[in-house]
Amino acid sequence: MATPMPADAFIAALKAEGLTVVEVGDWRHHNRNTKGPWGPVHGVMIHHTVTSGTARTVEICRAGHSELPGPLCHGVIAKSGVVYLVGYGRANHAGLGDPDVLSAIIDERQLPTDDQASVDGNRHFFGFECENLGDNVDPWPAEQLQAITRVAAAICRHYGWTERSVLRHLDWQPGKVDPRGPGMNWAQVQAAIAKRLGSKPAGTPAPRPQPLTVDLSKLIAAAKSDPGRAGTPVSYAGVRIWEAALVDEGLLAKTRLDGHFGLDTREATSRWQERLGYRGRQPGQPADGIPGLDSAKRLGAKHGFTIVA
Missing domain, CATH: 3.40.80.10 (Peptidoglycan recognition protein-like)
Structure with a gap:
């Protein structure tokens, strides 16, 4: 208020x-x-x-x-x-x-x-x-x-x-x-x-925007951090960047773009991995939804961010 x-x-x-x-x-x-x-x-x-x-x-x-x-x-x-x-x-x-x-x-x-x-x-x-x-x-x-x-x-x-x-x-x-x-x-x-x-008022001219980067290790940690607890935000900004890309791919609903790597985000990541040809370790299993280096780099390249391994 x-x-x-x-x-x-x-x-x-x-x-x-x-x-x-x-x-x-x-x-x-x-x-x-x-x-x-x-x-x-x-x-x-x-x-x-x-x-x-x-x-x-x-x-x-x-x-x-x-x-x-x-x-x-x-x-x-x-x-x-x-x-x-x-x-x-x-x-x-x-x-x-x-x-x-x-x-x-x-x-x-x-x-x-x-x-x-x-x-x-x-x-x-x-x-x-x-x-x-x-x-x-x-x-x-x-x-x-x-x-x-x-x-x-x-x-x-x-x-x-x-x-x-x-x-x-x-x-x-x-x-x-x-x-x-x-x-x-x-x-x-x-x-x-x-x-x-995150910065002070810039005045003019504005600085050139810095490239978006996502730390793969932090992203993986977020994906493994109790995805069943929906609504609990993860304190890593890269999750929101990752989710925005999944939204643009039509794999994640806009309403689930919340910075929390919950079940919906993990399932959307799994669908992205399967789109690339990945599957689970056992026959008939879906991809696990934990970002891997190749699938992460390919999503980043398509949506304007860089994966830091």
Whole structure:
């Protein structure tokens, strides 16, 4: 639970994270506060706009339309990575959502499936609309993805939150699909936010990201550490990288990407090994799901991380 920071602290936090920020009109006092409270705030919500053209997108998000008055967010993240501030306070961006998701965000734990719409999200979340057609074809440029990472990190850093306080509109409100499209890999976005929160605000320019590495011995230890105790996190970040790759392969459900090498992760690893031709020691047995050097290196090579043996 947190009180919304003052507008000056908000823009200062964004700039300290190395973002290029454009102030649109009297954004500090443009809000929907007369329609209900804003706060306590619990997280940051990311959307796509279903529009093209930065100027048009910014104006729509600032003014809204006849059925949904603006502001429709606090900031617009353009494809260029520039952040346009259009409002501050209550904004029409989140709508009604799932109380179980809100509880999970507050506790910073794995999100459940959103199947209810009864809690006022406009009250509880910072909202950022990202310029994208939302047709699952329009790509997400690297500059825009980096800006999403920095925006989320700036707010999380201020409140002492982790990347688990950042969510998508689709995580909150049943029927929503945003954000989506080529290049929008949410597991990688969350991993980038987590990585950035491990350092001080960088200012500009940002340092070149370091290659992702996974220590095989630590990964094996995690796989052997009582996989039946679901929900017990393992204190090795490489597990999350490994799980994200399994999710991308379609072998692990996104809801099981939790940093714990439990039974689901072990079974998904077994299916990856079998895909490569490995089997158990006895005829008819499945692969054991303990990462081996060859299967680990081949998964890493396909998904952008290096195995350190």
